[in-house]
Amino acid sequence: MIPGSFDYHRPKTVDEAVALLGQYGEEARAIAGGHSLIPMMKLRLAAPEHLIDLGKIEALRGISRDGDTIVIGATTTQAELIASPVIASNLPILIETAMLIADPQIRYVGTVGGNVANGDPGNDMPALMQCLGADYVLKGASGERSVAARDFYEAAYFTALEDGELLTSIRIPLPPAGCGWAYEKLKRKVGDYATAAAAVMLKLHGGACSFASIALTNVGDTPLLAAEAAEALVGSSLDKSAIDAAVAAAEAITNPASDGRGPAEYRTRMAGVMLRRAIARAKNRAA
Amino acid sequence: MAKTHVKMTVNGKEIEALVEPRTLLIHFIREELELTGPHIGCETSHCGACTLDIDGKSVKSCTMFAVQANGADIRTIEGMAEADGTLHPLQDAFREMHGLQCGFCTPGMITRAYRLLQENPNPSDEEIRMGISGNLCRCTGYQNIVAAIRLAAERMNGTQNWEAAE
Numbered sequence: 001m002i003p004g005s006f007d008y009h010r011p012k013t014v015d016e017a018v019a020l021l022g023q024y025g026e027e028a029r030a031i032a033g034g035h036s037l038i039p040m041m042k043l044r045l046a047a048p049e050h051l052i053d054l055g056k057i058e059a060l061r062g063i064s065r066d067g068d069t070i071v072i073g074a075t076t077t078q079a080e081l082i083a084s085p086v087i088a089s090n091l092p093i094l095i096e097t098a099m100l101i102a103d104p105q106i107r108y109v110g111t112v113g114g115n116v117a118n119g120d121p122g123n124d125m126p127a128l129m130q131c132l133g134a135d136y137v138l139k140g141a142s143g144e145r146s147v148a149a150r151d152f153y154e155a156a157y158f159t160a161l162e163d164g165e166l167l168t169s170i171r172i173p174l175p176p177a178g179c180g181w182a183y184e185k186l187k188r189k190v191g192d193y194a195t196a197a198a199a200v201m202l203k204l205h206g207g208a209c210s211f212a213s214i215a216l217t218n219v220g221d222t223p224l225l226a227a228e229a230a231e232a233l234v235g236s237s238l239d240k241s242a243i244d245a246a247v248a249a250a251e252a253i254t255n256p257a258s259d260g261r262g263p264a265e266y267r268t269r270m271a272g273v274m275l276r277r278a279i280a281r282a283k284n285r286a287a
Numbered sequence: 288m289a290k291t292h293v294k295m296t297v298n299g300k301e302i303e304a305l306v307e308p309r310t311l312l313i314h315f316i317r318e319e320l321e322l323t324g325p326h327i328g329c330e331t332s333h334c335g336a337c338t339l340d341i342d343g344k345s346v347k348s349c350t351m352f353a354v355q356a357n358g359a360d361i362r363t364i365e366g367m368a369e370a371d372g373t374l375h376p377l378q379d380a381f382r383e384m385h386g387l388q389c390g391f392c393t394p395g396m397i398t399r400a401y402r403l404l405q406e407n408p409n410p411s412d413e414e415i416r417m418g419i420s421g422n423l424c425r426c427t428g429y430q431n432i433v434a435a436i437r438l439a440a441e442r443m444n445g446t447q448n449w450e451a452a453e
Contacts, residue, residue: 010354053355104399104403104419108333108346110346
C-alpha cells in the first residue's frame with residue numbers, strides 16, 4: 001500500500017499551480033485533501049509523476065457571497081462548509097449533504113473541489129451541484145472558463161476538466177426564496193458511498209409547486225439531473241400522482257451497476273424511494 | 288525523485304527531516320520518529336487507528352503524505368499525558384470504564400475523542416457516537432468507549448455526577 005514515486009511541488013499561488021499543471025500535462029495531478037487521490041495512488045490505479053499540492057494556496061480556500069451567487073473556493077473542506085454561517089443561511093442543503101459524506105476525520109481534510117472535480121459517480125456533491133445549477137470555474141494556461149455542473153460529467157472519472165486545468169471555485173446561484181430542500185442518501189454504514197441518493201429543491205406558491213430541481217447520486221456513470229422528474233412536479237400540488245410520476249421519471253434515467261450495494265434493480269428502486277422521501281421533506285421545509 | 292525538506296511540531300517538539308514525497312505520514316511518525324502509538328489498521332482511511340491531531344483537526348494519517356504536514360502542529364497519543372506521566376482524563380476514563388479490550392483502536396479513539404471534546408465539551412451520547420464514527424473498534428461494541436468519553440467530558444467540565452464503575 002505504498003504509492004509509486006513522484007516529484008512533489010508546493011506552489012504558493014494559483015498561477016504557479018496552473019503553470020506546473022501546464023508544464024507536466026497528463027503526468028501531473030493536483031492534490032488538495034487527497035482522500036480520493038491517495039487511496040488510488042496506493043492501489044497504483046493512479047501513478048502521477050508530479051503531484052501539485054494546493055494546500056498552501058490561500059486564494060483557493062473560503063466561502064463568500066458575490067451578489068446572488070455563493071462562491072466556494074476549491075480547497076474549502078467539508079468541515080469548513082458545515083461550519084459556514086454563509087452556507088447555513090443560504091444553502092443549508094450543502095450542510096445536510098456534507099454531513100453524509102464519509103466520517104469526521106475525512107470531512108476535516110476532504111475538499112468540496114476535490115469531491116466535484118474527481119468525477120467519481122459515488123461522490124455526493126456532483127449531483128447536488130447539478131440540482132443547484134452550479135458552475136465550476138476552471139483555470140488553465142489560456143485563461144479561465146466556466147462549465148456548468150450539468151455539462152461537466154462525461155463518464156466515471158471523465159470530466160470536462162482538461163489536462164493543465166485547475167478547478168478554482170464553485171459558483172452557486174442563490175435558490176429562489178422560500179425553497180424547500182432535502183438530500184436523502186441510502187448507505188450501508190458511515191463512510192459508504194450511496195446505494196442511491198436524491199437531491200431535491202422545490203418551491204410552493206399558493207399550494208402548487210412553482211419550481212423544482214432534482215438530481216441523483218451513484219445510480220449511473222455520472223450524476224444524473226432528473227429534469228423530467230422535476231417537470232412532473234411543477235404545477236402540481238405535490239399530490240400522490242405527481243410524485244408517482246416524478247419517481248417513475250427519475251427511475252427511468254438510472255443505470256446503476258450491480259455491486260456490493262445491491263443489484264441494479266434494487267438500486268433503481270432505492271433511487272425512487274430516496275426521491276420520494278426527499279420530496280416529502282423538501283415540501284415540509286418550503287415556505 | 289528528490290527528497291523534500293519538512294519541518295513540523297510533534298507533541299511540542301520541533302522536527303526537521305528529509306522525506307521521500309511518497310512517504311505516508313503514519314509511516315514517517317512510526318518509523319522515523321519512532322512514535323508507534325498511532326497504529327496502522329486498514330491503511331484505507333476506514334478504521335481510524337492512525338488518527339492524529341493535526342492543526343486542530345483529526346486526520347487519518349495513512350491518507351496523508353508527510354510532505355503535506357510541513358509546518359503542521361501534530362499531537363499523537365504519546366502527547367496526551369502530561370510530562371510527569373499524569374494521564375489525560377480521556378486515558379483515565381478509558382481505563383476505568385473498560386473502553387478498550389485489545390487496545391488496537393485506542394490511540395486513534397482517544398486522539399479523536401480529544402478533538403471532539405475540544406469542539407463540543409458536553410456532547411450527547413448520539414454526538415459522541417457520530418463523533419467517533421470514523422473509528423472502528425472490533426472488541427467493545429462501543430458502549431464502554433461512549434461511556435468513557437462521557438465520563439472524561441464530565442470530569443473535564445467539572446460536572447461529573449456519578450462515579451465510574453471501577
